[in-house]
Amino acid sequence: MSINWFKYSSPQTFFPLAGKLALGFGLLALLACGMGLYLGFFVAPTDAQQGEAYRIIFIHVPAAWMSMFLYVVMAFWGGIGLAFNTRLSGMMASAIAPTGALFTFIALWTGSFWGKPTWGTWWVWDARLTSELILLFLYFGFMALQASIDDPRRADRAGAVLALVGVVNVPIIYFSVKWWNTLHQGASVSLTKAPSMAATMLTGMLIMSFGFWFYSIAAVLLRARCIMLVRERSADWAGQYARGAA
């Protein structure tokens, strides 16, 4: 039996698959976020130190994780596109950037709304906050660079180089709380030691993370479909789809 590994590497075959996957992951996201929010607001207890303010954690931490994860995936697709010159890779990288920027902004915004009641300030120039802000600018830079280049294949390559160079910022964000003295607390959850919070809080946060993850997959696939349609607009399959959708 032979498997055609490249079956879904062409827009024509990937387009319908992406549509089905987006619907599935969208539903999973709804389910996970519903469960996560229920746990977060109706099961998880009040925090002994922070009172109810800590409930921001259920979106803040998942959004921050997604902001870094999506950047790495974007750089990965950029790199694959550079190495193998595959069309779809560049489209995937472009499709990820706005959702990555969205979660970076959410992480910064919710962090600010959490910092005010607990630290007494909306913003400090500490290493964690500053490097996360740089991440937002990297996403914006990636999108601005791609938007400024007319030829999509050249835009893909330029974006990929920027994404790959910028990926160095991700470990800086992640380890910033260890490398520098930051007002931002250290990791509450890590692979090497037991998490420093109640089990229901942790479960709620992890389920919300899955929810954001599923949402990101759905949103990225929907955007990738738009990009495929525009770039392949003269292809037969795109014409057929457009006639069917009308």
Next chain:
Amino acid sequence: MSWGSLDNFLAMGGYGLYVWGSYAVTLLLIAAELVVLARRKRNAVNRIQ
């Protein structure tokens, strides 16, 4: 976790502004992204026709 009343739930122990300010903006941005995506798709289809 029992809140007792809707008022207590909305007050979030005095942190209502911060908790709901975070959740509202997150929800709004995600909704906006979905609207933008739907519009972008429609434009892409219209461009082909």
